[in-house]
Amino acid sequence: MHKNPVVGLIHIGEVQTSAQFLINQLKTSGYQVKQYSLDEIDEIDGGIKTFILNLFDNDLNLDALIRLLDENDANIIFNDARISNELVGWNKNRWLRHVLHKIDQANDILPKDSAGKTDDASAVDLSTFGIKSVWILGASIGGPESLLKFLSEFEGDEQVLFIIVQHMDSEFVSMMEKQLAKNNKIAVKLAQSGAAVEAGQAILVPVDEDIVINSNGKLAVKDVNPKRMYTPCIDDVCFSMLENLSKVNMAVFSGMAKDGIRGATNVFENGGRVITQSAESCVVSAIAEEIRSMNMSMFDGDPTGMAQYIKENLN
Structure with a gap:
């Protein structure tokens, strides 16, 4: 037997x-x-x-x-x-x-939306895996270029995990992963079930799935909200990660949409830091502008300045 x-x-x-x-x-x-x-x-x-x-x-x-x-x-x-x-x-x-x-x-x-609310995936402590802070990077139009500049400013040994939520269609996912990986400092990997999260890594959220980090430090995926307007959805990822990790931070890059504003509000109200890309360095600054108008941005600057801010505040 x-x-x-x-x-x-x-x-x-x-x-x-x-x-x-x-x-x-x-x-x-x-x-x-x-x-x-x-x-x-x-x-x-x-x-x-x-x-x-x-x-x-x-x-x-x-x-x-x-x-x-x-x-x-x-x-x-x-x-x-x-x-x-x-x-x-x-x-x-x-x-x-x-x-x-x-x-x-x-x-x-197809995993249910509640898949991320299990005991194994709620309030996960990533410090045991050498990760001191988690930053959600939300971007839309003009985001890839900004994200590439941002990631290039790191050394790759920082105790931070990045979660990239870039609006895109499914046919561009592989291309986006390769493009962002050209920063040569932070490893960019498309979220894959069973993969271990690591400090100095950026996880690219898939178009048709949301992600979960289990207590063993490995990724799982779950179905997305079928009513979402954007793929992937910045707001939904923020909500999921706050349920999953209790506290996350958020950097808002170039983009023209409303998606990300509710997510930033949720991050801010739960004690996380929110920073924005400056209008003059964005292709389109609609998302960041709305967050600035709500007085939630703790730092506003170009992608290089945003990276420097995070490095200075890792502790």
């Missing part, structure tokens, strides 16, 4: 990079994983009731394997490794959720 649910993973062809990601995520979700190659059919554990066939070489004959699994009444899940190897960010997260749902329908295919 297996202590934990066991999933068999059979590699059809060479072991692929996406398979290792899948194995790590299965273990994080409480499953044991037993791996086999197509040459190890005789060694397959007949007690395993779910098998994932990770297909990379479609020319191999699977008849004997399928017959064996069918005789054992096993649930067979086919995965095209050529496709999953290319997935990134929110697409990879969704692929993972679909796989988990096929293993057991009790695994939500």
Whole structure:
């Protein structure tokens, strides 16, 4: 009798990079994983009731394997490794959720909004992971250029975690990650389920998912508010992170929208610092201007000055 649910993973062809990601995520979700190659059919554990066939070489004959699994009444899940190897960010997260749902329908295919309100994800203390402060970076039109200048001012060893919420469409997500990573100081990574948060890192929030930081310092994703007007939504991320971490700070960059004003208000009223990019250094300063008019901005300056302010106030 297996202590934990066991999933068999059979590699059809060479072991692929996406398979290792899948194995790590299965273990994080409480499953044991037993791996086999197509040459190890005789060694397959007949007690395993779910098998994932990770297909990379479609020319191999699977008849004997399928017959064996069918005789054992096993649930067979086919995965095209050529496709999953290319997935990134929110697409990879969704692929993972679909796989988990096929293993057991009790695994939500779309996490509920309340997923971020569990005991494991509320009031998480990131100081145990070397992170002294968290800054949400909200931006819209003109944001990428400003964010790149801002991130370039850091050394990369500061005890700060950045969460980037940049308005964009889904087709630009990968491009945005690569563009912001050109700062060469702060590692910019698109949020991915199971990834560990680190000081000196910037997490790029996906378009179609919100993020959660669990007490073990690893990221999870949850479904977004379906009524949001912007993708991703700055206000929603602020609310989620305040529930998740109790206290966060916010830097507002160039942008023309109302999204971010309620989020900044929530951050300010919960004791966080709010700073803004100056009008003369913005492409459009509508969001920052509204926050300044509400007397919530504790510092106003260009991206370089904003970075210097944060470095001077890390403690």
